[in-house]
Every structure is written in C-alpha cells, then in structure tokens.
Amino acid sequence: MHKNILIIGACGQIGTELTFTLRANYGSEVVIASDIREGNESLMASGPFELLDATDYDALEEIVAYWEIDEVYLMAAMLSATAEKFPMRAWNLNMNSLFNVLNLAKEKKISKIFWPSSIAVFGPNTPRENTAQNTIMEPSTVYGISKQSGERWCEYYHNKFDVDIRSIRYPGLISWKTMPGGGTTDYAVEIYHKALSDGAYTCFLNESTSLPMMFMDDAIRATLELMESDAEKIKVRSAYNLSAMSLTPAEIAASIQERIPSFEMSYAPDFRQAIADSWPSSIDDSRAQKDWNWKAEFDLEKTTKEMLANLKS
Numbered sequence: 001m002h003k004n005i006l007i008i009g010a011c012g013q014i015g016t017e018l019t020f021t022l023r024a025n026y027g028s029e030v031v032i033a034s035d036i037r038e039g040n041e042s043l044m045a046s047g048p049f050e051l052l053d054a055t056d057y058d059a060l061e062e063i064v065a066y067w068e069i070d071e072v073y074l075m076a077a078m079l080s081a082t083a084e085k086f087p088m089r090a091w092n093l094n095m096n097s098l099f100n101v102l103n104l105a106k107e108k109k110i111s112k113i114f115w116p117s118s119i120a121v122f123g124p125n126t127p128r129e130n131t132a133q134n135t136i137m138e139p140s141t142v143y144g145i146s147k148q149s150g151e152r153w154c155e156y157y158h159n160k161f162d163v164d165i166r167s168i169r170y171p172g173l174i175s176w177k178t179m180p181g182g183g184t185t186d187y188a189v190e191i192y193h194k195a196l197s198d199g200a201y202t203c204f205l206n207e208s209t210s211l212p213m214m215f216m217d218d219a220i221r222a223t224l225e226l227m228e229s230d231a232e233k234i235k236v237r238s239a240y241n242l243s244a245m246s247l248t249p250a251e252i253a254a255s256i257q258e259r260i261p262s263f264e265m266s267y268a269p270d271f272r273q274a275i276a277d278s279w280p281s282s283i284d285d286s287r288a289q290k291d292w293n294w295k296a297e298f299d300l301e302k303t304t305k306e307m308l309a310n311l312k313s
C-alpha cells in the first residue's frame, strides 16, 4: 500500500534519527520531515521538509492534505527539565499537539499515529525496581503529568474512535547524531561529548542515580517494530514499558575511563536530581516482549564504544 509519513518534531534527538531511518527504509520522497525550526544540514538535505507549529491544527491539516499523509510520528514535546521552568507552555505544546493528531485520525484524515510517552509517567510512589507495565503512577513533574494524561487520551481515542495509536515509554536515550534538549537524562549524552572535548565532565545528577537508559539504535528499531506490527498484536494502547539497561553516572564514567583513562568526573546535582529521584531505576518490559517480540541489543559496553567512535569521527 502507498503510504506517506509525516514526522512532527523531526529536528529533535529522536526525530532526526527516525527521519533518516524511515527515509532509508521507505524512500526519501514519502517521508516528510517537519519542525518549528530547520534541522541540521544533513537532515535538511535528505528529503522534503515543512516548517510546522504542531499546536496549529489548520497548518497541520493543510500539510496532511497536501502530502496525502497516512501515518504521523508526533515527536515534538517539551522535556522534563525545561517543562519545570515553563509549565503552561509545556502543557500546551505536549497536549495540544497530541489532540491535533488524535483528532485528524478520528476524522479519518490519517490512519496511524506514533506518539512517544516516557518513564516520566511514573512518580515517587511507584515501585522503583523492575517497574511494572501497570502500577501506581502519580507523576510529580509537569512533563510526567502531560505524558500520563496523553496516555489516557490515546487509549480513550483508540477505544472510542478506533484510532490506531501506538506508543512507547522511552527511557533516557543515548545518541551521537543530535543532542537532546531539556531532559533530565541529557547528562548521559553530554558526558561523551565532554569526555572527548574537555577530558572532564561535571554531572548534574549524583553518582549513584540509577535510571533506565537505551542506545538510540535500539529505540528507533523498537519504534519501527511497534509501528510495523499487526494491529491485533498491539494490546496496550496507552504506552508500552521498554527497557535496555539501567545506568548510574558513575557507571557511564567508568566505562568511558576504560577507553579514556584520564577522563575526570565530578558531581554538582541541581534541580534535576529531584526529577530523577521520582523516576524508576529499572523497567519491566515483558509486555512489549510478549506482544511484539521486543529485545534490546545494546548494553553499556556497546553503547560507549559506538558513542566514542562516532563522536571522534
């Protein structure tokens, strides 16, 4: 079947890599990248691009009609650390952009949606170890509240209006092509850049803060595997738990030191420590394993090797 894909938020950390992979898999001309600003040179050169404010329903509807879009990946969002500074802006962006794509699907103008959720849907009362798919949530951050509400709305639109929405609760993502922006897990990317540029890094979380993390290649593969699965296999229409590894800043530092022995790590926890402390340290993703055969491939060793090799070159 002929399908055109729109990626909203294509210039961000996940959006950039998703755009490259979807273009490699399906062809550049059928994958339309969009964002509120232009992306890096290689992304802009790789295929069609539209400037789009994801909260503007009319502009979105026009682009969907013009490009005959069938599937939407909505990657635009304000992440946890920035959202604490701008709560209403975060709520408006994170929720209105989601309602816009859900309503397009309800009106049968698109047929499939991917929307990212996050480990931020969990909160301080959630069991922290091996956190289950269904458990106490009660998020205590602006971002987490928006993601948990979003999950409820996704499930509601699926049940009421038969909208084919699919979602993953991403852990912190480690990648080298594009920097993350405004998240609590951003340290796990910054550390590799600083190890190479300065030989030292001061981390904004304390050394023993254990958080779920994943290398970007695994996250992109999971996203596409979920989107390509038969609809009847997708039993969870809020969002799937997804896991690869649990890491502390000290563990990442030690793995860098195996390759760069002179690398120096120091710690100066700031307001992001409280956000991290409210999140799980490890995730039970058995539901994703069972429903669509999910399995992570990258551990810390492989991640560090890829990060340093690619950032060096």
Ligand code: AKB
Pocket: 079, 080, 081, 117, 118, 119, 120, 143, 170, 171, 172, 173, 182, 183, 184, 185, 186
């Ligand atoms: C963040 O730190 O805000 C994100 C997330 C875990 O969703 N990376």
